[in-house]
Amino acid sequence: MDAIILQILNGLDKGGAYALIALGLTLIFGTLGVVNFAHGALFMLGAFCAVTFAKLLTISERVRDESVTFFEAYKEVPYLEIWYGDTGRAIVEWAVPLSIIMAIPVMLLIGFAMERGLIRFFYKRSHAEQILVTFGLAIVLQEIVKHFFGANPIPLTAPSALAGSADIGQWFGMTNISYPMWRIIYFLFSLLVIAAVFAFLQLTTFGMVVRAGMADRETVGLLGINIGRKFTIVFGIAAVVAGLAGVMYTPILAPNYHLGMDFLVLSFVVVVVGGMGSLGGAVVAGFLLGILQSFASMTEVKAIVPGIDQIIIYLVAVVVLLVRPRGLMGRKGVMEA
Amino acid sequence: MSETVLTSDKAMGKSPAEKDRKNAGMAGFLSSSNSDYLMAALFALAIFTMPLWLAPIGAGYPDILQKFAIFGIFALGFNILFGFSGYLSFGHAAFLGAGSYAAVWMFKLLSMNAVLAVAFSIVIAGIFALAIGFVSLRRSGIYFSILTLAFAQMSYNLAYSVLTPITNGETGLQISRTDPRVLDNMFREPGAALPVPDFFGIELQGWPGFYFCATLLVLAFFLTMRIKNSTFGMMLFAIKSNQNRMAYTGFSTRPYLLAAFVISGMYAGLAGGLLAVTDPLAGADRMQWTASGEVVLMTILGGVGTLLGPVIGAAVMKYLEQIFSSFNEGVLHRAFDFLTPELQDLMVGITSPFVGEGWHLTLGLMFMIVVIFLPGGIMEGLRRIASATRGRRAGSGDAN
Numbered sequence: 001m002d003a004i005i006l007q008i009l010n011g012l013d014k015g016g017a018y019a020l021i022a023l024g025l026t027l028i029f030g031t032l033g034v035v036n037f038a039h040g041a042l043f044m045l046g047a048f049c050a051v052t053f054a055k056l057l058t059i060s061e062r063v064r065d066e067s068v069t070f071f072e073a074y075k076e077v078p079y080l081e082i083w084y085g086d087t088g089r090a091i092v093e094w095a096v097p098l099s100i101i102m103a104i105p106v107m108l109l110i111g112f113a114m115e116r117g118l119i120r121f122f123y124k125r126s127h128a129e130q131i132l133v134t135f136g137l138a139i140v141l142q143e144i145v146k147h148f149f150g151a152n153p154i155p156l157t158a159p160s161a162l163a164g165s166a167d168i169g170q171w172f173g174m175t176n177i178s179y180p181m182w183r184i185i186y187f188l189f190s191l192l193v194i195a196a197v198f199a200f201l202q203l204t205t206f207g208m209v210v211r212a213g214m215a216d217r218e219t220v221g222l223l224g225i226n227i228g229r230k231f232t233i234v235f236g237i238a239a240v241v242a243g244l245a246g247v248m249y250t251p252i253l254a255p256n257y258h259l260g261m262d263f264l265v266l267s268f269v270v271v272v273v274g275g276m277g278s279l280g281g282a283v284v285a286g287f288l289l290g291i292l293q294s295f296a297s298m299t300e301v302k303a304i305v306p307g308i309d310q311i312i313i314y315l316v317a318v319v320v321l322l323v324r325p326r327g328l329m330g331r332k333g334v335m336e337a
Numbered sequence: 338m339s340e341t342v343l344t345s346d347k348a349m350g351k352s353p354a355e356k357d358r359k360n361a362g363m364a365g366f367l368s369s370s371n372s373d374y375l376m377a378a379l380f381a382l383a384i385f386t387m388p389l390w391l392a393p394i395g396a397g398y399p400d401i402l403q404k405f406a407i408f409g410i411f412a413l414g415f416n417i418l419f420g421f422s423g424y425l426s427f428g429h430a431a432f433l434g435a436g437s438y439a440a441v442w443m444f445k446l447l448s449m450n451a452v453l454a455v456a457f458s459i460v461i462a463g464i465f466a467l468a469i470g471f472v473s474l475r476r477s478g479i480y481f482s483i484l485t486l487a488f489a490q491m492s493y494n495l496a497y498s499v500l501t502p503i504t505n506g507e508t509g510l511q512i513s514r515t516d517p518r519v520l521d522n523m524f525r526e527p528g529a530a531l532p533v534p535d536f537f538g539i540e541l542q543g544w545p546g547f548y549f550c551a552t553l554l555v556l557a558f559f560l561t562m563r564i565k566n567s568t569f570g571m572m573l574f575a576i577k578s579n580q581n582r583m584a585y586t587g588f589s590t591r592p593y594l595l596a597a598f599v600i601s602g603m604y605a606g607l608a609g610g611l612l613a614v615t616d617p618l619a620g621a622d623r624m625q626w627t628a629s630g631e632v633v634l635m636t637i638l639g640g641v642g643t644l645l646g647p648v649i650g651a652a653v654m655k656y657l658e659q660i661f662s663s664f665n666e667g668v669l670h671r672a673f674d675f676l677t678p679e680l681q682d683l684m685v686g687i688t689s690p691f692v693g694e695g696w697h698l699t700l701g702l703m704f705m706i707v708v709i710f711l712p713g714g715i716m717e718g719l720r721r722i723a724s725a726t727r728g729r730r731a732g733s734g735d736a737n
Contacts, residue, residue, distance in 0.1 A: 035479055121709070127479045128425045132637065133708040135630055139701030147690050147698070265490060265626065272483055307499030314487040314494075321476055321484055 002177055007294045013183040013252060015290020016190030017043075020245035021267040022274065022282035023197060024238030030214040030277040031234045034119055035127050037134040040264025041141040042107065042239050046246025047255035048145055049106055051154050053099030057092050094159045096251055103247045104240055111239025115232045138260065146257040153254035158182040163251075182251050189248050193241060194283055200237075201279070210234055214277065269317040275330020285328055289313050373566065377559040380645075384551050388544075394656075399547040401659055405652040406550035407611045410557045412635040412647030414604020417561060419633070420642035421570060422597050423577035424474075427482045427629050428489025431469070432462040432602040434496065434624035436609025438503065441510045441619045444534065448520035451534045451541055451549060455610040462606020463599055470598035474591055477580070489626055496621035509620035534614045541614055550611050554648070557604060562644055564600070573597055577642075605632075634704050640716030649715055654700075661699055664692035 021043055028036050060076035080088035091098065118137065122130045157163060162185055165178040201207035209230055213220045221227050246255070253259070270289055274281030295301060297309040308315075320327060387405070388397050396402065411433060419425050436458035443454040473484040496504040504510055514531055521532070533540045541549050564570045572593045575583050583590050613619055622628070631654075639650025666689055673684045691699045711718055 118705075118709075128423075128482075129708055129712060131425070131427075131479070131482065132633065133705055136701045136704030136708060139697060139704065143695060143698035143701060147695060261627075265486060268483055269487060272480065276479075307495055310494035310498050311491040314491045317487050318472065318484060321480055322472065325476060325480065 003298070006177055006179070007298060008291055009177075009179050009183070011291030011294035012187040012287065013190075013290075014293065015287035016187050017245050017249055017263065017286075018267055018270045018290050019283045019286025020190050020193060021242050021263055022270040022286045023194060023279060024241045025267060025271050026274070026277060026279050026282040027197075027210075027234055027238045027241075029271070030279070031210055031217070032115075032119065032123065032231050033217070034122060035130045035134070036119070036238075037131050037264065038114070038138040038141065039134075039238070039242055040260030040262070040267065041138040042110070042242040042260070043246040043249075043263050044142060044145065044255065044257065044260030045110060046103055046107060046243030047250050047259060048149060048246075049103040049243060050096050050099040050156060050247040050250045051149065051255060053102045054095040054156055057095050057098075096156055096158060096247065099247055100244060103243050107240045107243030108236045110243075111236035112232055114239070115235035119235065120228070120231070138264070142257045142260060149257065151257060153256040155254040156250040158185075158251035186248050186252065190245065193244055197237070197241060198279070206230070206233070266313055269313055271327075273317055273320045273327055275327025278327065278329045278331065281327055281329030289316065292316065373559075373562055377555065377562060380558050381555040384555055385548070387551070388547070396656055396659070399543045401655065402547045403550050403611075403615050404655045404659075406547065406554040407608050407615070408632075408635060408651035408655055409554050409648040410550075410611070411605055411608035411632050412639065412651040413554075413557050413561050414601045414608070415632045416636050416641065416643075416647040417564060417573075417604065418597050418601035419636060420647070421565065421573035421577065422594055424477065424594065424598070425482045425633070426473075426485040426598075426601075427626060427633070428469070428485035428487075428492075429601070429605050429632050430624050430626065430628035431489040431492040432466055432605035433609040433612070433628065433632075434492065434619070434621065435465045436462045436606030437613045437619035437623055438496075438510055438609075439606070440610040440613035441512065441617055442503075444512050444518075444532075444613070444617055445510075445516040446519065448518060449532045449534050450520075451536050451614045453520075454534065454614060455553070455607060458606045458610030458613070459603045460606075462609065463603045465606075466599045466602025467595070470595050470602070474594050474598060486626055486629070489624060489629055493621055493624040493626070496624060504619070504621060506621070509618055512617045534617060546615050549614070553607065553611065557607065558644070558648065565644060569593065569596070574642075634700070634707075636714075637712075638703070638707055638714050640714035641712075643714075643716045646714055646716040653715065657699070657703075658696060661692050661696040662694075668692075 021039060024042070025036060025039050028034055028039070057080055058078045060078045061082065062074045063077050063082075065073040065075040078088065078092050080091055082088070084091070114137070118133065122133060158181075162181045164181055166181045166184060167178045201211055209220065209225055213227060213230065217227065246259075249255075266289075267286075270285045271282055273289065274283070274285030293309065293312055296312040302309060384406070387402055388399075391397050391402070396405075411429075415426070415429050418429075439458040439461035440454040443457045447453060469485065469488045473481055473488065476484055497506055512531065514529075518532070533542055535541055536545065536549055539545050572583075572588070572590075576590050576593065580590055609619075609623065612623070635650040635654050636647045637650070638654060639648065640646025666685055669685045669688055669692065670681060673681045676684060689695070691702075707714060713720070
């Protein structure tokens with residue numbers, strides 16, 4: 001029982017990342033009709049927003065290290081710490097969550113720029129061409145990041161208050177199951193972002209138009225609504241969602257420049273399993289596949305079917321596509337070919 | 338049948354040139370073989386004299402010419418599927434990898450003769466493609482792309498983990514002196530040195546290696562041409578322009594697509610086998626999806642659906658890769674020698690991210706530029722230039 005709960009927990013954070021990326025992909029596909037192979041790169045850019053922010057906060061001055069008395073030693077002290085003392089130190093420590101403040105406007109701008117500069121010229125072109133051009137863009141983005149940040153992963157740490165493990169078992173009155181705190185935070189954070197996106201779509205007028213656009217783009221245009229601008233904003237939102245997923249994932253997995261590609265393929269599979277154009281499907285499938293993957297990496301399971309952990313997600317995708325091509329929650333008649 | 342194809346062409350708004358070509362293909366289908374032979378002969382001439390006419394641009398040595406030929410075959414095969422039938426496979430590298438592994442196993446078990454190895458890699462890749470194609474072709478469009486991608490990633494992941502006894506995991510499969518090599522060892526004692534792939538006694542290294550690959554490229558090209566001009570090829574083009582119409586006229590499209598997929602996979606297997614012939618080593622990274630993306634780019638760069646395009650695209654890309662990745666700041670400084678020192682530093686600063694380690698950046702940009710501005714690739718560009726000059730000549734004639 002404990003093992004099962006642990007595996008479910010293990011799947012939740014990864015599932016959260018899949019769900020967030022897949023949500024953005026679906027949003028873009030459903031409204032704009034564009035297959036965005038550069039979405040993984042947006043996730044990666046988000047992660048590097050956190051890296052940049054942390055670097056900015058830790059711009060340091062070399063000062064004499066007073067604790068060493070035998071010889072002259074120097075240490076780097078961030079300016080923030082020098083200026084604001086303990087508050088500054090706390091800010092530096094909370095760099096990852098705080099970088100959300102920077103990531104939102106930056107990702108929004110990147111999203112706008114991408115849509116205005118490139119994607120909008122591809123609305124009328126074939127899916128194959130959309131895949132190809134965004135694939136090219138993804139390569140360009142990751143090479144730019146590689147140029148500035150190097151090829152090695154850059155580890156970031158979670159704030160020490162959230163870095164330890166939590167005894168989850170105790171919360172529910174069970175035997176002790178301890179689990180890294182940050183992963184739980186990530187899961188809750190992803191739920192929060194998903195809820196925010198859904199609330200935005202369900203409760204605002206703008207969201208209503210977007211949903212209408214997903215159902216029937218042409219009619220919405222005929223009603224005299226400027227879809228072009230709405231599309232740009234939707235793309236920006238999708239970019240922010242992917243970026244936030246990336247920011248918060250940095251303490252779990254040190255980001256390097258091809259992080260995006262690794263997640264992209266899996267997220268596409270998630271979208272297909274959930275159903276192209278179904279937002280709920282993307283979220284459910286994201287968590288489902290995350291959990292499934294963590295179950296498949298149990299040693300007991302691997303003993304029965306060797307290598308299953310490597311291929312489980314793809315295998316599920318193949319089965320789903322063949323048996324139920326519209327995906328778990330896809331609407332009938334949408335992209336069923 | 339021809340009616341359907343032509344009307345659907347009109348509906349799809351195909352260029353007049355392509356329609357003409359199709360008409361000619363229809364009418365002159367039986368008598369076209371003479372021009373086919375001429376074309377193949379010209380192509381063969383061009384390929385076999387590559388060492389001469391590519392020497393001035395610094396590509397006159399066997400290593401790179403081999404790459405041109407091998408990836409030319411790979412792109413030719415990919416084009417049979419994507420260019421002719423419009424099905425975008427994002428997992429073609431799996432067949433390339435399978436071909437490489439098959440060839441190296443042949444070297445290990447039976448003989449260093451390249452013919453056996455290449456034949457075996459074609460067969461293995463064909464079987465592999467049959468299995469994957471049978472499942473993937475149940476869907477079309479983006480679903481097909483994702484299915485093939487999923488299968489390729491599965492193969493890649495498995496090659497790295499569970500299939501290590503066959504693939505030797507991360508190290509990659511290599512030949513060694515102690516391999517059984519049953520056929521070879523029946524006739525001669527194993528030598529002290531590591532054996533080299535041969536063609537009935539001719540060691541395939543350097544120039545013989547290039548001519549071996551080049552011969553196969555010419556054969557592959559000829560076969561592709563025959564496929565394109567055959568009824569089967571017309572079927573594939575018809576599927577590309579309108580699959581529903583094909584179905585309405587009573588054709589089951591799947592057998593044709595599956596045949597195209599398997600043929601295309603066998604080309605990839607042949608290319609993989611040749612990679613192993615020129616360097617007897619096979620690694621899983623050949624199966625990675627970035628490798629699949631590379632062949633897509635080669636085909637697009639040259640010209641999707643054209644005969645020569647993929648070969649040109651493959652050669653251009655491999656050439657640029659060679660050039661760009663070998664550049665460094667020193668070379669750049671020499672290239673901008675004619676400028677003042679300040680300007681020179683500026684130019685080097687601007688261009689250095691694009692060369693050496695940054696070659697992939699250039700690749701990505703090239704990819705985008707081609708897809709955005711020149712979806713027809715180099716062939717389309719050449720055609721435009723040709724028609725522009727013709728137009729200017731006609732224009733000046735009017736003025737007179």
